[in-house]
Amino acid sequence: MEPLQCGTSPIVGFRFSLHPMTSDFIKVIKGALNDTDTSNVWMHTDDVSTVIRGKQIHVFNVAKALALHTAKTGEHVALSGTFSIGCPGDSTGDVFLEKDDVLLNTDSTKQYISSQFALYPMNNPDYMAVIYREVDRAKQLGLFNDSMHYASGIHGDIHEVFAFYEEAFTNACSDEHRHLVMTVSMSINSPSHGGA
Amino acid sequence: MEPLQCGTSPIVGFRFSLHPMTSDFIKVIKGALNDTDTSNVWMHTDDVSTVIRGKQIHVFNVAKALALHTAKTGEHVALSGTFSIGCPGDSTGDVFLEKDDVLLNTDSTKQYISSQFALYPMNNPDYMAVIYREVDRAKQLGLFNDSMHYASGIHGDIHEVFAFYEEAFTNACSDEHRHLVMTVSMSINSPSHGGA
Numbered sequence: 001m002e003p004l005q006c007g008t009s010p011i012v013g014f015r016f017s018l019h020p021m022t023s024d025f026i027k028v029i030k031g032a033l034n035d036t037d038t039s040n041v042w043m044h045t046d047d048v049s050t051v052i053r054g055k056q057i058h059v060f061n062v063a064k065a066l067a068l069h070t071a072k073t074g075e076h077v078a079l080s081g082t083f084s085i086g087c088p089g090d091s092t093g094d095v096f097l098e099k100d101d102v103l104l105n106t107d108s109t110k111q112y113i114s115s116q117f118a119l120y121p122m123n124n125p126d127y128m129a130v131i132y133r134e135v136d137r138a139k140q141l142g143l144f145n146d147s148m149h150y151a152s153g154i155h156g157d158i159h160e161v162f163a164f165y166e167e168a169f170t171n172a173c174s175d176e177h178r179h180l181v182m183t184v185s186m187s188i189n190s191p192s193h194g195g196a
Numbered sequence: 197m198e199p200l201q202c203g204t205s206p207i208v209g210f211r212f213s214l215h216p217m218t219s220d221f222i223k224v225i226k227g228a229l230n231d232t233d234t235s236n237v238w239m240h241t242d243d244v245s246t247v248i249r250g251k252q253i254h255v256f257n258v259a260k261a262l263a264l265h266t267a268k269t270g271e272h273v274a275l276s277g278t279f280s281i282g283c284p285g286d287s288t289g290d291v292f293l294e295k296d297d298v299l300l301n302t303d304s305t306k307q308y309i310s311s312q313f314a315l316y317p318m319n320n321p322d323y324m325a326v327i328y329r330e331v332d333r334a335k336q337l338g339l340f341n342d343s344m345h346y347a348s349g350i351h352g353d354i355h356e357v358f359a360f361y362e363e364a365f366t367n368a369c370s371d372e373h374r375h376l377v378m379t380v381s382m383s384i385n386s387p388s389h390g391g392a
Binding site for chain 1: 247276321345386
């Protein structure tokens with residue numbers, strides 16, 4: 001049996017909600033979906049959230065593109081969700097692992113975002129060390145915003161922030177501890193951000 | 197040394213974001229904060245989220261009251277957040293554990309909500325059994341809505357849903373495995389809910 005390689009072989013999922021703080025929220029969400037190429041991920045929306053599943057690179061690529069396209073409306077938008085890999089109860093949708101590695105969303109428009117994240121490596125006695133290591137890495141990258149209860153603040157340009165999250169997700173997963181969860185909550189175009 | 201009793205002795209926290217899908221979002225959030233008695237919890241708001249900390253009963257009571265008061269505006273509102281207890285990095289704010297057990301928010305107005313939750317008992321080899329047990333309990337209570345990747349759907353009247361979440365949080369924590377995380381995502385007054 002080949003070793004399971006986190007972030008390459010197993011399916012990654014992101015269950016999220018996109019919240020435009022405007023009465024036109026449906027238009028903003030539909031517009032972002034329209035502007036994002038989601039053909040490399042499996043996607044399902046219900047009355048509370050949306051889930052996308054597939055190769056890690058495509059899941060993060062689609063998540064970033066959705067955030068970026070909603071940001072372009074200029075509306076205050078929040079994106080919160082949970083990245084997961086290796087859940088023991090996981091099953092269907094693996095067909096999307098056969099997609100190639102060509103990213104379909106490549107818009108590199110700059111956009112400031114402020115966010116918070118938490119890592120939950122499941123069934124791993126050393127999980128706090130894993131978390132502290134990634135927080136230290138954010139500090140070294142200049143993306144660390146603030147310490148706080150239950151999360152860490154990460155901010156900067158959307159492309160750097162998403163690159164950090166994808167790498168943190170890769171780093172926090174291991175062959176021995178395959179089930180990893182990462183929650184993220186992002187705020188875009190917030191009136192609190194001023195000129196940031 | 198006395199045993200640590202989950203849900204009674206240690207401090208519970210809830211880091212959340214409230215997202216009214218209206219251009220008047222600031223007014224809706226400020227109104228809900230104004231109508232909710234938060235004096236039994238420590239509270240701090242930053243540019244992405246708000247955290248409340250204190251005794252478990254007060255943290256859940258304040259969370260429910262905030263959701264209920266925003267619901268009363270009739271606007272489509274989303275509430276997403278993470279309940280935590282026993283985080284090894286946890287520290288300040290314990291003064292609020294000396295509050296008595298009298299609930300300060302007792303509005304029992306009925307309100308349908310649809311939600312999703314996930315339990316993450318940290319460093320617990322039997323964590324999947326803990327999760328399945330609580331999902332089964334939701335089914336028995338008639339609150340279970342749907343199975344899905346990475347979460348479970350819970351819906352019904354806001355008071356029953358919050359009672360379920362508080363009990364699930366209590367049940368999933370144990371003296372042996374003290375660090376517990378529970379994510380919840382709620383949708384209120386959604387156009388998707390129709391007459392539900």
